[in-house]
């Protein structure tokens with residue numbers, strides 16, 4: 001049984017950090033801060049300016065429970081129930097991937113095109129395939145008032161969460177959700193087709209970090225035998241849904257640049273950009289169709 005937690009904010013933070021450190025959690029200071037701030041509804045500034053501030057017994061109990069979950073291996077954002085993406089707070093649910101900072105690379109890669117299209121044509125239509133929390137679509141809608149987006153997912157749970165996120169962010173009027181197996185139920189033409197599809201080869205899933213394998217949904221990870229199945233489907237079918245001057249942007253695994261480029265080249269696309277993530281890995285490819 002762990003020690004009882006103190007009820008003053010500063011000592012509570014220190015005790016939380018110590019518990020996570022002793023348990024070997026990866027980034028104990030950050031996770032302790034996120035948990036304490038969230039469940040005590042306090043801010044970093046309050047912890048610094050008023051460390052003796054009292055935290056109520058219900059909040060201390062919630063922090064205690066959250067620390068136990070973290071120590072048993074649950075990712076901190078699953079415990080909090082949300083994650084920040086491109087400056088937006090996105091709620092998570094069992095069938096949504098936790099949006100990752102690497103995926104912000106995709107948002108940045110297409111943002112100038114989305115802005116320019118919206119300015120030129122008064123509207124930019126975005127199709128976000130495998131939308132999950134709605135991360136990509138909602139980040140683009142938030143940045144470009146002239147954009148509208150359809151978020152497609154096979155998971156109804158994910159779409160419910162994406163719609164909730166759109167509502168919470170005041171973007172519901174420009175975001176539609178569609179349950180579909182990739183393009184199966186999609187109609188219309190889009191200036192941007194964006195996708196962060198599942199791209200882990202099936203046999204590699206068992207070797208992923210525990211936090212990913214055990215808490216991110218399998219449907220969001222498993223890209224088939226070689227990890228490339230979704231790219232083949234998207235490349236084969238996208239032309240029917242892409243505006244004449246539209247672009248496709250896909251996130252990739254860091255070793256998949258050449259294979260994914262070949263898949264799109266064979267389907268009639270030319271690659272116009274490769275973007276690296278924060279770690280310097282190839283992370284996003286952008287294509288246009290050679291109609």
Ligand SMILES: C[S@@+](CC[C@H](N)C(=O)[O-])C[C@H]1O[C@@H](n2cnc3c(N)ncnc32)[C@H](O)[C@@H]1O
Nearest residue numbers: 097099130131132153154181182196197198220
């Ligand atoms: C890697 S996650 C990406 C989620 C989100 N776009 C992000 O970047 O955080 C892939 C998403 O594709 C969805 N998905 C998997 N297979 C699908 C299919 N056949 N048709 C549509 N969506 C699919 C999953 O449910 C999951 O939400």
